Amino acid sequence: MEISNAKQEINITPELQARIDELLSHYPADKKKSALLPVLHEVQDAHDNWLSVPLQDKVAEILEIKPIEVYEVVTFYTMYNQRPIGNYMFEFCRTSCCCLRGAEDLMEYTCEKLGIKEGETTPDGKFTVVGVECLGACGYAPMLQIGDYYKEHLTKEKIDQLIEECKAGQVNLH
Numbered sequence: 001m002e003i004s005n006a007k008q009e010i011n012i013t014p015e016l017q018a019r020i021d022e023l024l025s026h027y028p029a030d031k032k033k034s035a036l037l038p039v040l041h042e043v044q045d046a047h048d049n050w051l052s053v054p055l056q057d058k059v060a061e062i063l064e065i066k067p068i069e070v071y072e073v074v075t076f077y078t079m080y081n082q083r084p085i086g087n088y089m090f091e092f093c094r095t096s097c098c099c100l101r102g103a104e105d106l107m108e109y110t111c112e113k114l115g116i117k118e119g120e121t122t123p124d125g126k127f128t129v130v131g132v133e134c135l136g137a138c139g140y141a142p143m144l145q146i147g148d149y150y151k152e153h154l155t156k157e158k159i160d161q162l163i164e165e166c167k168a169g170q171v172n173l174h
C-alpha cells in the first residue's frame, strides 16, 4: 500500500494514552520498542484505521525510538494502512489455497461490482479491496478478512450478500 500525503488529525486522547501505557507496562521501561506492533494497532484503530507519516512519527516519539523503526514495520505488514481506507476493507487472501479455490476471480468480481481496482477505495469512502498474504484460514478457502472477522468459503453470492450487509450497516468490524 503506497504512502499518502492526505492530512490526518493526530489525537492521542487520554483513553488512547491509557491503552498505550497499559501495553507498555508489559515491557521493561528501556524496551518500549517491544510494544511497537500492538501500539500501532491501538493508534491506527483510534485514527480511522490508517497511519499517516506524522502519526507514525508520533508513535516513534511515544516509544522513544527513531521514526525509521516505525516506518520499517508499517511498510512491512499489510495490516497497517498507510493511506485512508474505506469503512469496509475487504482483504482477500490470495495465497496458494485461496488462489486454487478462486480467490483471484472473487477479488476481481468484487472490484468490478464496486467499480474500483485492487487497492482502491470507492468514491463514497465505503469500500476498499486489497489482496493480502495467507491469513491462516487455509482450510476455509477462499476467504477474506473484514475488520476483526473472517468470511470463509466465499462465493459470488456470499460477496453480493456481504456488500449489501455492509451498505446496510449490518457488518460488525470489531
Ligand code: FES
Pocket: 093, 094, 095, 096, 097, 098, 099, 134, 135, 136, 137, 138, 139, 141, 143
Ligand atoms: S491460503 Fe488463504 S488463508 Fe491460507
